[in-house]
Amino acid sequence: MRCVSMPEVKVVNLWKSFGRRAVLKGVNLEVEDGEYFVIVGPTGSGKTTLLMILAGILKPDRGEIYFDGELVNDVPPEDRRVGLVLEKFALFPHYTVMENLLYGPVVRGEDLGRALNVAKEMLRMVLLEDRPDAMPTELSGGMKQRVALARALTAGARLLLLDEPLGALDARIRASLRYDLVSMVKNMGLTAIHVTNSIEEAMEIADRMAVMRDGVIEQVGTPMQVYENPANIFVADFMSELNVFNAEVVSTGDGWTELRTEEGFTLRCSKGPLEKGMKVLAAVRAEDVDLEHGLEHGVNAVPGRVVDVEFILGFYRYVLDVGGRTLVAEEFSDWGVFKQGDEVTAKFRQDKILLFKQGRG
Known part of the structure; x- marks a missing residue:
C-alpha cells in the first residue's frame, strides 16, 4: 500500500551555527524516493540538527532544501507534511x-470522517487496531512507538523523520x-530518514x-559499501573496533604492498602500487584478527x-599484549578458545588490512 507520494530529499550546502559553534558545515545529501536512509555519527556530529532543519523546526543559516525538486526553506513545518x-x-497522556x-487532522480542520478512516487504517498497519480506546499509560514502549508512527502517518506526512525512535x-x-518499523515503511512506500547512534541498527x-562527524558528512553508501570500503580512518573506526599501526611502505607492486610498522612487524596488504x-x-578490524595458539613471527603474524x-x-x-602495545581480537563462538595468559599469534x-593516509582521517 502506498499512502502518499513521498519526495526525493535534496540538501545543498547546508550550514547552521549556534552562537560561534558551527553545527552543520556545508552538508550535501540526496535521499531517494522510497528509500530507508539512516544517518549515524557520534553525539554532537549534527545528526539531529539536520533532521530538525528538514522538519522545518530549525532554519539553516544558508543552504537549500528540496522536496521533489521544490525549494522548501520558507515552508513552515505544518505545511511540509513531515x-x-x-x-x-510525546503522546498526549490524557488522550x-x-x-x-486524530489531533492533527482535527486541528487543521480536515474532514473528520475521512480522518477517522485513515486513522483506523494506520492502526491496522501498526497492529494496534484493537487498542483505539487505550490510554498511553496502558501501552508498552513498543506500542507507544507504533502509535507515534501511526500518528505521523495519519497526519498525511510526506516524509518520515525518525530521531533515535527505538532508543x-x-x-x-x-x-x-x-x-516492524522498516517493514511498515516499505509496505506503505514511504521515504524515511532515521537518525541513530547504533551501528548495528544502521547496518x-x-x-x-x-x-557524520563535526557537522560534515564523511561518507554515503550502502551499509556494506561503508563497512568494506571506509572513506577514511574515522569512518572505519566508527564502524568497528580497529587495531591501527603507524607504518611505512617498504616494497610495493601491482595489487600488493609490504609495510613495516613502528613496532617492527611486517604486514602485507592487497593495495598497491x-x-x-x-x-x-594500517588498520585491521578486531573481527578480522585470527588467533592461533603458540608464538609465530612472520608476515601478517x-x-x-x-x-x-x-x-x-x-x-x-x-585483549592482547603484542610487543608492548594492545591489540584486540573478536571471535564469534559459544565457548572460549583462549584464556588469560595464553601465548598466541x-x-x-x-x-x-585497510590503508589510510596519516593525519586527520
Whole structure:
C-alpha cells in the first residue's frame, strides 16, 4: 500500500551555527524516493540538527532544501507534511490512542470522517487496531512507538523523520521493532530518514547510510559499501573496533604492498602500487584478527599474550599484549578458545588490512 507520494530529499550546502559553534558545515545529501536512509555519527556530529532543519523546526543559516525538486526553506513545518518521530514518544497522556491520531487532522480542520478512516487504517498497519480506546499509560514502549508512527502517518506526512525512535526501548523490543518499523515503511512506500547512534541498527535496516562527524558528512553508501570500503580512518573506526599501526611502505607492486610498522612487524596488504617510503596507517578490524595458539613471527603474524577476555553477546573479545602495545581480537563462538595468559599469534588476512593516509582521517 502506498499512502502518499513521498519526495526525493535534496540538501545543498547546508550550514547552521549556534552562537560561534558551527553545527552543520556545508552538508550535501540526496535521499531517494522510497528509500530507508539512516544517518549515524557520534553525539554532537549534527545528526539531529539536520533532521530538525528538514522538519522545518530549525532554519539553516544558508543552504537549500528540496522536496521533489521544490525549494522548501520558507515552508513552515505544518505545511511540509513531515512526520517527526522522536525517542520520547510525546503522546498526549490524557488522550486515547485514537484521539492522539486524530489531533492533527482535527486541528487543521480536515474532514473528520475521512480522518477517522485513515486513522483506523494506520492502526491496522501498526497492529494496534484493537487498542483505539487505550490510554498511553496502558501501552508498552513498543506500542507507544507504533502509535507515534501511526500518528505521523495519519497526519498525511510526506516524509518520515525518525530521531533515535527505538532508543528508549529495551534491547529485546528494540531488535524486534526495528524490523516492524522498516517493514511498515516499505509496505506503505514511504521515504524515511532515521537518525541513530547504533551501528548495528544502521547496518540491519538501512538501504543507504551517511556517517557524520563535526557537522560534515564523511561518507554515503550502502551499509556494506561503508563497512568494506571506509572513506577514511574515522569512518572505519566508527564502524568497528580497529587495531591501527603507524607504518611505512617498504616494497610495493601491482595489487600488493609490504609495510613495516613502528613496532617492527611486517604486514602485507592487497593495495598497491604505493610510493616506497610513504607513511600510512594500517588498520585491521578486531573481527578480522585470527588467533592461533603458540608464538609465530612472520608476515601478517604478530606474537603476543592474552591479557583479558570478555564475552559479549555471542562473541569473545580478546585483549592482547603484542610487543608492548594492545591489540584486540573478536571471535564469534559459544565457548572460549583462549584464556588469560595464553601465548598466541594474531594473524591478519592480506585482503582485510585497510590503508589510510596519516593525519586527520
